[in-house]
Amino acid sequence: MENVVLVIHLLLALSLIGVVLMQRSEGGGLGIGGGGGGAVSGRSAATALGKVTWILAIAFIITSLTLTIFAAQNSAGSSVVDRLGDQLPPASQEADDPALPEVDGLLPPPTGEADDPLVPTAD
Secondary structure (H helix, E strand, O other): OHHHHHHHHHHHHHHHHHHHHHOOOOOOHHHOOOOOHHHHHOOOOOOHHHHHHHHHHHHHHHHHHHHHHHHHHHHOOOOHHHHHHHHOOOOOOOOOOOOOOOOHHHOOOOOOOOOOOOOOOOO
C-alpha cells in the first residue's frame, strides 16, 4: 500500500511541475505587477490550468500526509539511534585485527645500537 501511494505521489509531483511550467507568466515576482487586468479587481479569472494546479497541489499534500502517517506507523516508537546500534559491528581490538598492515620495516631502529649510523662510536 505504501508503494502505491509513493508512486502516486511521484506522478503527482511530476504532473504538478509540468502544469506549473505550462502556465503563462504574469510578470513581476510575488504577485507584484502582473498587467492591467488584475489592477482593478485584485484577482484575475481562474484558468483551467490554475484549477488543475490547485487540484494537483491538494492531492500532493494529501499523499504527503499519508506517507508521513505510514512512516510513523512503521517506526513504532523506535528511535533512529536504536536502529543504528543494531547495525553497527562489534568493536574489535586493534591487535587482533588482521586487516591492519604490518609496519615492522617502516619504523626506525631503536637508538643506541652499534650498527646505528646516527650514533657515534667510541673509536
